[in-house]
Amino acid sequence: MLIRSLLIMTAAIALGLSSPARAQEAEVCDASSEWDGAAFANAMSLTTLEWTPFDRMEWGWETYLPLIQREIGSRCAPSSGRFAQALAAFQIRYQLPANGVFDAATFQVLRGLLQERRPFVMARVRLEPCPAPPSLSDLGYLVAEEEHADRLTRLLRRDVLDAYRNMVAAARAEVWEVANDPEKLQIFSGFRDPEADAARCAQQGNCDGLRRAVCSPHRTGTAVDLYVGHAPGLAVDDTSPASRLYMSQTPTYQWLVRNAGRFGFVNYVYEPWHWEWVGPTSESGGR
Numbered sequence: 225m226l227i228r229s230l231l232i233m234t235a236a237i238a239l240g241l242s243s244p245a246r247a248q249e250a251e252v253c254d255a256s257s258e259w260d261g262a263a264f265a266n267a268m269s270l271t272t273l274e275w276t277p278f279d280r281m282e283w284g285w286e287t288y289l290p291l292i293q294r295e296i297g298s299r300c301a302p303s304s305g306r307f308a309q310a311l312a313a314f315q316i317r318y319q320l321p322a323n324g325v326f327d328a329a330t331f332q333v334l335r336g337l338l339q340e341r342r343p344f345v346m347a348r349v350r351l352e353p354c355p356a357p358p359s360l361s362d363l364g365y366l367v368a369e370e371e372h373a374d375r376l377t378r379l380l381r382r383d384v385l386d387a388y389r390n391m392v393a394a395a396r397a398e399v400w401e402v403a404n405d406p407e408k409l410q411i412f413s414g415f416r417d418p419e420a421d422a423a424r425c426a427q428q429g430n431c432d433g434l435r436r437a438v439c440s441p442h443r444t445g446t447a448v449d450l451y452v453g454h455a456p457g458l459a460v461d462d463t464s465p466a467s468r469l470y471m472s473q474t475p476t477y478q479w480l481v482r483n484a485g486r487f488g489f490v491n492y493v494y495e496p497w498h499w500e501w502v503g504p505t506s507e508s509g510g511r
């Protein structure tokens with residue numbers, strides 16, 4: 225058994241699979257011509273697909289590309305045969321028509337998988353009561369450099385704050401954009417006191433369909449809104465398609481998609497800035 229493991233490890237190293245960067249270099253994006261049609265369809269729909277993945281019409285699916293690439297295990301462009309082939313393998317796994325063409329049904333499966341990694345969401349799906357906020361002694365204070373100037377938030381659960389700090393240190397070392405811009409990955413919302421949240425939403429007339437007032441994941445002290453960049457003139461948490469597309473293309477966000485799982489954080493698909501700490505899991509630690 226040990227010898228077999230060693231052989232597999234040696235083979236992986238020989239193939240250049242010992243690090244994500246090497247794996248990226250090693251990935252060949254050409255595939256057999258049987259995927260040409262799907263690759264063409266994906267290249268077209270990437271920016272033109274008219275669909276309603278959430279509440280309003282969107283054009284194209286570029287915003288979700290980093291998450292899709294990670295989930296299908298390919299960093300090849302949607303115009304490549306390899307992307308279509310990897311998408312088809314994903315479709316087979318989830319009993320979808322395995323044509324390698326991106327569509328709304330495939331996205332709904334992917335969105336469901338990502339939502340299932342959020343214990344907060346699953347507890348709500350099971351109609352469990354809204355979780356109680358942590359005790360004050362479990363919360364730690366952010367330092368000034370960790371807070372985004374737009375909205376001071378101050379507190380996070382201590383263990384989550386530790387994980388966040390480890391993640392930011394890694395991002396600084398691995399992403400030029402984060403290394404050069406202290407604003408990137410600053411927190412603009414952490415722990416939100418449920419009572420203050422309810423009062424604020426009533427005062428501002430913005431209760432986000434009552435969701436925020438009734439039960440926000442931020443009450444747990446494990447959710448963070450991270451600054452990943454923002455489209456000029458739009459807020460750091462603007463949900464318009466243009467805003468989210470912009471964010472999804474920043475090196476900071478793309479690094480988070482590939483690496484936040486190592487530190488126990490998972491993303492909410494609709495909000496590039498919203499991450500929840502769930503603890504390191506094998507599912508969230510993939511490519």
Ligand SMILES: [Zn+2]
Pocket residue numbers: 413442447448449497498499
């Ligand atoms: Zn949030």
